[in-house]
Structure formats: C-alpha cells, structure tokens
Amino acid sequence: MARRVAAGAAFQALLWLTGAPASGQQHAGHMMATDSMGAVWRMPPQPIPMPMMLPGLMGAVPGVTPYLPDAGHDPAMLPEAVFREVVEMADGDTLRLKAGFVRRTIGMRTFTMYGFNGQYPGPLIRVPQGAEIIVLFTNHIDLPTAVHWHGLRLENEFDGVPGVTQDPVEPGESFMYRVHFPDAGLYWYHPHHREDIQQDLGLYGNMLVDAPAADYYGPANGEDFLMLDDLLVDEGGLFPWGREAAIQTLMGRFGNQLLVNGEPRWEATVRRGEVRRLYLTNVANTRTFNLVLEGAELKLVGADVSKFERESFVSNIVLAPAQRYIVDARFDEPGTYALLNPIQAIDHFNGRFYPQTDTLGIVTVLDEPVAEDHGEAFSTLREHADVIEDIDRYRAEFGRPIDHELELTARVGDLPSDIVAVMAIDTLYFPPVEWTDAMPMMNYLSTSENLIWIMRDAHTGKENGDIDWRFTEGAVRKIRIHNQRRSFHPMQHPIHFHGQRFLILSRDGVPSDNLAWKDTVVIPVGSTFDILLEASNSGRWMAHCHIAEHLEAGMSMVFTVDPG
Amino acid sequence: MKPSAGAIGAAAVLAISLGSPVSGEARAADPSGIPAPEGAAPWVVATPRGDACLVTPEVVRLSGTQSAPGNRGSMTLTQPGSPFEITVDDSGFQTFDIEIQVDRLRRRGGAVYVAWAAKPELDEWMQLGTLGEENRLAARIAWNQFLVFVSEEASTDIERWQGPIVLTGLSPSGRLHTMAGHGPFEAMNCQLYF
Ligand SMILES: [Cu+2]
Numbered sequence: 016m017a018r019r020v021a022a023g024a025a026f027q028a029l030l031w032l033t034g035a036p037a038s039g040q041q042h043a044g045h046m047m048a049t050d051s052m053g054a055v056w057r058m059p060p061q062p063i064p065m066p067m068m069l070p071g072l073m074g075a076v077p078g079v080t081p082y083l084p085d086a087g088h089d090p091a092m093l094p095e096a097v098f099r100e101v102v103e104m105a106d107g108d109t110l111r112l113k114a115g116f117v118r119r120t121i122g123m124r125t126f127t128m129y130g131f132n133g134q135y136p137g138p139l140i141r142v143p144q145g146a147e148i149i150v151l152f153t154n155h156i157d158l159p160t161a162v163h164w165h166g167l168r169l170e171n172e173f174d175g176v177p178g179v180t181q182d183p184v185e186p187g188e189s190f191m192y193r194v195h196f197p198d199a200g201l202y203w204y205h206p207h208h209r210e211d212i213q214q215d216l217g218l219y220g221n222m223l224v225d226a227p228a229a230d231y232y233g234p235a236n237g238e239d240f241l242m243l244d245d246l247l248v249d250e251g252g253l254f255p256w257g258r259e260a261a262i263q264t265l266m267g268r269f270g271n272q273l274l275v276n277g278e279p280r281w282e283a284t285v286r287r288g289e290v291r292r293l294y295l296t297n298v299a300n301t302r303t304f305n306l307v308l309e310g311a312e313l314k315l316v317g318a319d320v321s322k323f324e325r326e327s328f329v330s331n332i333v334l335a336p337a338q339r340y341i342v343d344a345r346f347d348e349p350g351t352y353a354l355l356n357p358i359q360a361i362d363h364f365n366g367r368f369y370p371q372t373d374t375l376g377i378v379t380v381l382d383e384p385v386a387e388d389h390g391e392a393f394s395t396l397r398e399h400a401d402v403i404e405d406i407d408r409y410r411a412e413f414g415r416p417i418d419h420e421l422e423l424t425a426r427v428g429d430l431p432s433d434i435v436a437v438m439a440i441d442t443l444y445f446p447p448v449e450w451t452d453a454m455p456m457m458n459y460l461s462t463s464e465n466l467i468w469i470m471r472d473a474h475t476g477k478e479n480g481d482i483d484w485r486f487t488e489g490a491v492r493k494i495r496i497h498n499q500r501r502s503f504h505p506m507q508h509p510i511h512f513h514g515q516r517f518l519i520l521s522r523d524g525v526p527s528d529n530l531a532w533k534d535t536v537v538i539p540v541g542s543t544f545d546i547l548l549e550a551s552n553s554g555r556w557m558a559h560c561h562i563a564e565h566l567e568a569g570m571s572m573v574f575t576v577d578p579g
Numbered sequence: 580m581k582p583s584a585g586a587i588g589a590a591a592v593l594a595i596s597l598g599s600p601v602s603g604e605a606r607a608a609d610p611s612g613i614p615a616p617e618g619a620a621p622w623v624v625a626t627p628r629g630d631a632c633l634v635t636p637e638v639v640r641l642s643g644t645q646s647a648p649g650n651r652g653s654m655t656l657t658q659p660g661s662p663f664e665i666t667v668d669d670s671g672f673q674t675f676d677i678e679i680q681v682d683r684l685r686r687r688g689g690a691v692y693v694a695w696a697a698k699p700e701l702d703e704w705m706q707l708g709t710l711g712e713e714n715r716l717a718a719r720i721a722w723n724q725f726l727v728f729v730s731e732e733a734s735t736d737i738e739r740w741q742g743p744i745v746l747t748g749l750s751p752s753g754r755l756h757t758m759a760g761h762g763p764f765e766a767m768n769c770q771l772y773f
Contacts, residue, residue, distance in 0.1 A: 307669045315662055323662065333663040358671035359723050366755035367699060368723045370670065444754035446723070447658075447673060448665050507665070522664065529662060537664045541637065544664070 054081035054255040059455045060247065060271050063362060063369075075431065077262045077462050081255035083127070084216055085116055085157060090127045093118040099134040099220065099276070106146040112138070112162065114206070114218055115155035121246070121272065122279055126253050129156050129216040135277035136242045136298070137204065137220025144199045144224050150192040152184065156213070159183035162192060163207035164222070165337060166319055166534040168514055169195040171554020176207045176513065179557050179573055183208050198320050198516070198532075199226035201294045201339045203242070211261045211268060211300055211563035215246065217277060219298040232316055233326075233397055234389040235292040235343055239283060243306075243334065243375070244298045245270025257462055261567035264468070265461035265504055267301020268564055269452035273356065273373045281376030286385040287349050290393050291378075292316075293342045297334040300563040303448055303507065303537065306332040307355045308344055308378070314393065317341035318531035320516045324403050325529050326396040331357075335509035335537035337561035345393045349382035358450035371451065406518065406530055409491060412547060413520055418492040419484060420473035423510075423538060423560075423570075424502040428465040445500060447539035448507045466503075468560060468570035470510075473497075482572040486550035488579035493520070494548055500541040508565065509537040513556040515576070517548040535561055553578045639748050641679065641727065647745035652681035652714070654727055654748055659719060672721040679707070679727070681714035681746065693732050694718070695740055696725045709735050724752040 056076040096117035102110060117130035131137030142148060154160050161184050163175035173192045177183040184190045196202075202222040206213040221240050225231075247254040247270045256262065263269075275281035285291060297304055307330065315329045316322055319339050332340050346352060354376035359368040452458055471478045473495075486492060494517075496510060516532040522544045538544055559571030637657065643650035656675040658666045666674045679694055686692070694716050697704035707718040710729065728747040730740035 303665065305667055305669075305671050318662075327662060329662065331667070331669040333661075333665045333667060335664070357669065359667075359673075361755070363755070368752070444752055446752065448667075450671065519664070523657060525657070525660060528660060539658075539665055542658070542664075 054083040055251070056081050056255065057249070057251060059254060059452075059459045060249045061455055062271070062360065062371075062451055062453070075460055077257055077460055078464060079257035079259045079262060079462055082212065082258035083253060083255050084129060084212075085127050090118045090125050093127060094133055095120065096128070096130045096133055096135045096217070096277075099136050099139055100132075101139045101141055103141045104146065104148050105143065107148070108146075109149040109151060110138070110140065111151050111153075113153045113155055114160055114162075114213075116157075117217070119217065119277070121248075121274070121277070124248070124252070126248075128253075129213060129218050131218060131220055134220075135217055137218065139220060139240055140204075140222040142196050142222070142224055144196060144226050146224075147193060147195045150194055151189065152192060153189045154184040154186055156218075157186055158209055158213065159185050160206045160208050160213055160218070161190065162204050163513075164192070164194050164202065164204050165511070166200070166202040166339070167194065167222075168197050168516065168552045169193075171514060171552070171556065174513055174554070174556065175204075176557050179555055196222070196224045199224045199231060200317060200320055200322075201296065201341055203296050203298065203337075203339070205298065207557075209261070209567070211263075211567050212256045214298065214563060215256070215268065215270075215300050219244075221294065221296055223294065232292065232322070232341070233314075233343065233395075234290065234387075234392050236289040236385055236387060236389065237285070238292045238294065239281075240276070240294045240296075241281060241376075242276050242296045242298050243304050244274040244277070245300075245302050246272045246274060248272050260463040261564045262460075262462050263452075263458045264463050264466045264564040264568040266449055266452050266454065266458045266506060266564075267562040269302055269458075270299070273302075273375055275354070275375050280374070281354060282379070283376070284379045284381065285346055286381050286383050288345070288347060288388050288390055289380070289385040290343055290345045290389045293344055295332065295334060295340045295342060297336050297338050299336055301336060301565075303333065303335045303450060303509075304356050305358050305450070306334065306375075307357055309353045309355060310348070310350070311344045311346050311352050311378070312393070314343040314345075314396070315340065316343055319533040319535060321405070321532035322399045322402050323529050323531040324406065325398050327529065328396070335507065335535065335561070336563075337509055337511055337535040338533075338537065343393060344378075345390065346378065346380040347390075349380045352378040352380065354378065360451040361446060361449075361453040363453055402531070405532075409518065409547060409549065412491045412493070413526075415491075415493050417495045417545070420495040420497070421510075422469075422471045422473050422497050422499055423505075423508050424469045424471060424499040425504060426467045426469060427503050428467060430461060430465045445505045445540045447541065463564070463568040466568055468508075468565040468568045470558070470560070470570055470572050479569050479572055482574070484572075484574040486548075486574065486576045488550060488553045488576050490550045490576075492548050492550060493545055495543060495545050496536070496538050497543040498538040498540055505540040506562075506565075507537055507539045508570070509535050509561040510558065511535040511561045512548060512558045512574075514552045514554060515548055515550055515556065517546045520545040520547050550576045552576060637751065639751055639753075641681065641729070641746045641748035644744050644747055646743040647685060647731075649683060650681070650685060650746050651683045652679060652729075652746055652748075654679050656751065668721040670721075673723050674719065674721045675750075676717065676719050677707070677727070679710070679716045679718075679729075681710060681729070684710075684714055684745070687731060690731045690733065690742070691735050692729050692745065693735055693737070693740065694727065694729045696720055696722065696727050698722060699724055699726070704739070706735075706737075723750070724755070725750045726753075 641652035694707040
C-alpha cells in the first residue's frame, strides 16, 4: 500500500515536471519574486499542455532574482536595431564595436534587447585569411561583458574570456582586441560572460575569413549568412533570466520563437538553377537544429575551421550550439522552398515522441534562369586536396593511445527533494539528443546554484576548474570524451576548445571517413568520441560546454599550451 | 540499470525462466519447462553475447512469447556514419544500424524466421529481413520508437507477418513508458527488458 501511495506521488511529480498549465492553478502569493526593475517570475511557456502539477511545488520559483535588460524603461526611447552590415576589413584595419541597448521588433512585438553597433545580428566582419585587425570594444550594456572570437586561433590575451584571459569589461569601459585570422572559414563572436543572457539578447555576429584562392570553394551565384537562434517569450514579453545566477541549467534555455538572423523568417529570392552558398551558425543557448531546405539539393562543403576532405550531398544539416557548416544549395525548379527544422520532440506524459516542424524561412525561386549556371560544378563532388594534405601530417597520430579522457555528467545541489526523487528514477531512457524543453518546469527551477554540470578527467578524477592539462605548443593529443548516460539527467553537450583545432577521429569506435577541422563537437547522450587536438596556440585556454546554461553551471575547464 | 525493488520479483522470474547461460552451439533441455510443440526441433542455443540482460541501453533483449516462451536474443543499436555528430534523418528521426542476434530459437522444420519493426501505433511496419543460419540479421532503421519482433513463416514473400510471433523486443525508447503511465507499449511487461 505504501508503495502505491509513493508511486502515485511520483507520478504526479512527473506530470508536474513535464509541464503545468499556464493559468488557473497559479498561487499569486508565490509568484511575487520581483526584482527592483519590475521583472517577475511566472510559469514558463509549455510546449504541450499538461494536466496536473505537484501541489507542494505549485508556485515555486527559481531561487534567484528575475532579470530583464533595462526593465521598466520604455523601449520606445531606444533606437530600433537595424539589420547587420557587412564590414570588409583589411590587415591592420580598426573596427569600433559597441555593445548597447536596442529596440527590437520581432513579429509584431517590441522588446528591449542588446545589439553590437545597434545591429541584429552584429556586423558581419569579412577579412582575408592571415589578416589582423584591431577591435576597439566598448560596453554600453548594464552588465559586465567581454567579446570572445569563437574558433579563431588568435593570441591568447585577446580571447575574451573573463577570469581566464582578461577581466570583464565593466559597463562604460573599453577593451582593445587584436584579432588574428589564420584559418579560412566561418567564425562568430559573442560575449563570454553571462552569455546565457547576453548572447540570447542579441550579442552575436559572424566573421568570414576568405582564402586567397578564388576556387577555394566551388562556384556559387550568391551567399547567405544564417545565424540560427531562438528566444523565449510569453504574454508578458521576454521571459526573465536569472540575475545572480543562470536559470534553466538542466536543459539550457530553449526559446519558443525560432529566429534566423534575429528575425522569425528568413526570406530569399533566387533564379532557377542558382547555387547559393549558405554559411550556417548556431548561436542558440541550447537548441540543436536539424535543418532541411525542402526540395533543394544540399552539398556539405565545410565545417567549423576547415572544409571537409570531400564534399557530400546531404538531406539535412544538424548543428549544435556554436557549430558552423558551409553548405551549397541548388534550386532547380521555380517555386517556394521552405527552410524547416523538423525534429522529434518527447512527450514524457505519454511516453512517446511527436513530430514538430518549425518553418525558419522561405526561398522563392523565380522562373527565370540564372545567368551563370553552375549546375555541372554543383553536381560534381570535389575532393579538397589542401585539406587532405594538411590532415596527412597528423594521420600517423590517429592510432596513438588516449592521452586524456573526459566524462560528462551532472551533480545535484539543493534542488527540491521531490524533484530529485522523481528524477532519480527517471533513468530508464534518455534520448541521444534533447531537441526541445520537454520538462520546462523542472528546467525553470534548476539554477547554476542547485545543479552542477561536470567535465571530469577520468584519469585523475579532477573536475571542471580543477583540471590542469598542459601541452607543449605543437603537441598532438588524443582526447576521449564520453557523455555518461547514467547521470542525474544526461543531455548532449557541444564541447568547445578555445584557440585550437581538432579532428573527430571516431564516435562510438567507428572511425570518421571524411574529416574536417573543428572547434566544437557535440556528444550525444551515451556516446564516446575520440578527437585529435592540435595544441598549436600557446596560452591558457578554456574548454567548455557551449550550452550557455551548462557553462554557467560549471561545465568548463582550463588547459595550458606552453610555448614550444 | 539495477532493477528497483519493485522489479526484483520479475527479474527473478526471468532469471529462472532463462536458466543459466549456455555457450556454444548445443542442444539443451527446454529451459522453460514447457513441452515442445509437436514437430518442433529441440532448442538451438547460440553463444551468448555477454550478459543476457540489458547490458547498455544500446543492447536490448528480445524475449520469447507465449507461443514460444524459451526463445531469446538481443538487438544492438549503433549510430551509422554521418558528417554530423548526430545522425537523424530529414524528419528528425534517429537513424540506427540494428543487429539482431538470436541466441536461442526453437526452429520448426521448413519454417523461415522473419524480423519486423513496427511503430507503436502499428500503423507502419517494415520487414527487416530473414534470420540467417547464424541467427543474425542486420538492418537500418530511422524510427525513434519501435517494436521489433520475429515471426515464424512458411515463406519470406509476405507483406505482413502471418505466422506466430516467436520473439519480441522494444527500441530503447520503449522504456519511456515506465515513467509515463504506459503509453505505446502498455501491453508489454516492461520489466522483462531490464
Ligand atoms: Cu552541456
């Protein structure tokens, strides 16, 4: 009998964890956690309606103050953000970059957000390979910040990581970055200080580094830069963030409004037969995208830090946070082509998956042939001899023993015990990837103070900031990363190594057959990846999970590359 | 996954019904204690692959059915190669390479053993192939949640199973139902799989 009662309570708790009604059962008395600027905690939006919640936890709010940017001020007084400019820069040029408040209109709604130079996304910096530019950065937002130049093998002191390479740039203060671009490809910049808030509010921009060779990529008729993001909004506007500490640290903050370049819908018009080069960057806090461009042929060309050894045709593109892909798309027939994000979401209540497809954009193909038809080149899959030759220098190391081993896991602090009890038995199945927030209430109550995400050195047992790997510049090291299935609540983790590049040698023991240099590898739940890290750039660098809330909840380490 | 207190009874029953592991191609006594149907061959026992119980969530048990209670096997799921670290199709379904290994099967003379996968709603199914002499079969599937089962047939030239089901199992995500009020596989005894 006792077991039956306990099971009933656990079942109710599960229902509560998986979701709660947006209205009708809220106790206003519990909902008064308000910050001085007027931000108020309320129930997070639910992806699917759920029937009940656990009575003892009704009205519970995160144990931190809600934060909204410049809350209480009239967004009408702020400048409306403008679409990003392309800033073409040469070696030695200087860019002034300002993080500040902007007014954003998304759909029909107006929000107070952040922007670099009043733009959304931030300016697209385009430079020739090998260039070095100066960025004079000024902080005009209300939080300390810094700018990280993601994927670049630049000088360590300009990597923009407060606590590791610099002090945070306080509001009103400035910092000079010298930014070097040694590798051709697609990169991005974003804050590395409370990026769960700052990046989410619009502080991100692309960088494109052009190789000297005109035929570095195959021919294309045009280019599009797509920064993929999401934003969490409800009837009250932007859903608050945690002021003293991040909230939603369990799953990361999933938005319910998907965005391409800060807009709900990307639109493009092309001619029949056109080949468009798509530069894709995932800038979301936690969401992994599965992109499909309905009806168009897609050719995968490049990843984070290099092209692939060989081009390949793909039907969909899976991008975890911080990852980039360069994809050529060809439009053969006139009509409209939707850019979709089809995923299989989990319904914990019914124990099943359900399909969810968001439309991110529309490409209109005119019935007017393109002037220069690259169809033949498009249908030919190129082999990239430059990439293969570069990687050839490392192949002898592919079989080396594992030098370091990381386990990815989590530990619970003082989460409400009812939740911990239920979560403790929720270990029967975890999907390899969480595509949506299947447990919004549970996620809402988790903060970086009651949940710790862990990178553990399997050889020493050291965790996160206690890990002290040292390499000598020029060293090549094999690192095994295993995402533990048996943890409190496992989830995929996009692991980013700063200032270096690596190859994904294998996953779950199966060797990769088409390599590209990367800076971020996403490890699905239960999987084991072996990567070959080239420690090519001296300094003290961070490695971390690029789910912004997991980073805030501890999932980072520092490694040192000593000059060779 | 260690069985919880409530599962111990079921696990114990399972252990008894399976008997102790037997290695090598051998003819064993009927481990279930149930008399063989008329005309049935003795049990064929293949080399077990490690723990017959769930080893990791990528290896799931295939169990006998009421009409074939002693049969058993396993299904191993791996991610096929992909340029991306996550292998899903253009509908977002996880893609798996599955390998079925039947460790113990009572073969009936002249019968073929056809493996199937079906979605939980049973509105879609596919033939995975026929068990070979080694009692093995490999296939690729792009569904997140599915039943796998083997039917005993007179011919492989069938669009749907016709003979008795002799082995069944669930995709790893079948375990979702134990936390969610028995959804898609409510007729199944979930404890059988852990
Ligand atoms: Cu993570």
